[in-house]
Amino acid sequence: xxxxxxxxxxxxxxxxxxxxxxxxxxxxxxxxxxxxxxxxxxxxxxxxxxxxxxxxxxxxxxxxxxxxxxxxxxxxxxxxxxxxxxxxxxxxxxxxxxxxxxxxxxxxxxxxxxxxxxxxxxxxxxxxxxxxxxxxxxxxxxxxxxxxxxxxxxxxxxxxxxxxxxxxxxxxxxxxxxxxxxxxxxxxxxxxxxxxxxxxxxxxxxxxxxxxxxxxxxxxxxxxxxxxxxxxxxxxxxxxxxxxxxxxxxxxxxxxxxxxxxxxxxxxxxxxxxxxxxxxxxxxxxxxx
Ligand code: CO
Numbered sequence: 001x002x003x004x005x006x007x008x009x010x011x012x013x014x015x016x017x018x019x020x021x022x023x024x025x026x027x028x029x030x031x032x033x034x035x036x037x038x039x040x041x042x043x044x045x046x047x048x049x050x051x052x053x054x055x056x057x058x059x060x061x062x063x064x065x066x067x068x069x070x071x072x073x074x075x076x077x078x079x080x081x082x083x084x085x086x087x088x089x090x091x092x093x094x095x096x097x098x099x100x101x102x103x104x105x106x107x108x109x110x111x112x113x114x115x116x117x118x119x120x121x122x123x124x125x126x127x128x129x130x131x132x133x134x135x136x137x138x139x140x141x142x143x144x145x146x147x148x149x150x151x152x153x154x155x156x157x158x159x160x161x162x163x164x165x166x167x168x169x170x171x172x173x174x175x176x177x178x179x180x181x182x183x184x185x186x187x188x189x190x191x192x193x194x195x196x197x198x199x200x201x202x203x204x205x206x207x208x209x210x211x212x213x214x215x216x217x218x219x220x221x222x223x224x225x226x227x228x229x230x231x232x233x234x235x236x237x238x239x240x241x242x243x244x245x246x247x248x249x250x251x252x253x254x255x256x257x258x259x260x261x262x263x264x265x266x267x268x269x270x271x272x273x274x275x276x277x278x279x280x281x282x283x284x285x286x287x288x289x
Contacts, residue, residue: 012287051085192268
């Protein structure tokens with residue numbers, strides 16, 4: 001178990017360094033693809049692996065946005081969320097930060113303060129309903145709404161979204177956290193409706209149920225995908241002719257799972273803050289700072 005904990009801690013330490021370096025790169029006019037590739041490359045240089053593609057979600061986008069292989073977009077005066085994951089031997093640390101180029105500091109502070117108050121009350125034996133309630137009331141005290149249908153989550157080996165989920169608002173039924181649980185707490189605050197929906201574009205997938213495929217090109221792609229095990233991967237990580245066609249087929253067969261970009265229903269701006277913590281007897285310890 002100590003060996004496992006030290007792998008989580010190493011993943012978290014590498015991730016904290018990567019986050020700091022990445023934040024410096026987010027500037028008006030900088031390329032999104034440049035930032036994503038920078039993040040994913042330095043994770044490898046530091047001896048770990050990305051646990052999922054570097055998510056760069058802007059403004060009303062909440063999550064699951066990452067640049068495509070030939071993306072030419074650059075940052076404007078955006079509210080930018082960087083959501084980054086690192087794994088060491090399958091043990092994952094997950095963090096997110098908002099870099100605000102849009103001059104909405106109080107919306108950024110709402111999700112940061114909610115994360116702080118959630119971390120303050122987290123300990124073995126607490127119910128996730130209490131964590132959700134404090135996140136909701138903190139965000140509302142700033143005059144904003146939490147995004148009700150996005151949650152934090154537990155982390156398990158090779159599983160970036162394990163149970164239980166950590167709600168961002170008060171819910172009827174929660175789970176009791178145990179000593180040693182590794183959880184990612186990630187409040188999202190918005191000046192919009194407080195709800196997100198899937199939009200059309202997909203750049204991120206993960207392997208769901210491997211099945212035999214006949215088409216040689218699909219077999220070849222599936223072998224590459226299997227290298228990521230059950231962790232999400234980016235389309236741009238898989239240079240291959242007719243990639244979209246083959247991925248669509250694999251998705252229809254239930255072999256891969258697609259993550260469409262999630263956008264705020266009323267077009268509101270969204271801020272996000274996230275840390276990974278280890279639940280302890282009398283509190284919790286942040287591993288991503
Ligand atoms: Co997360």
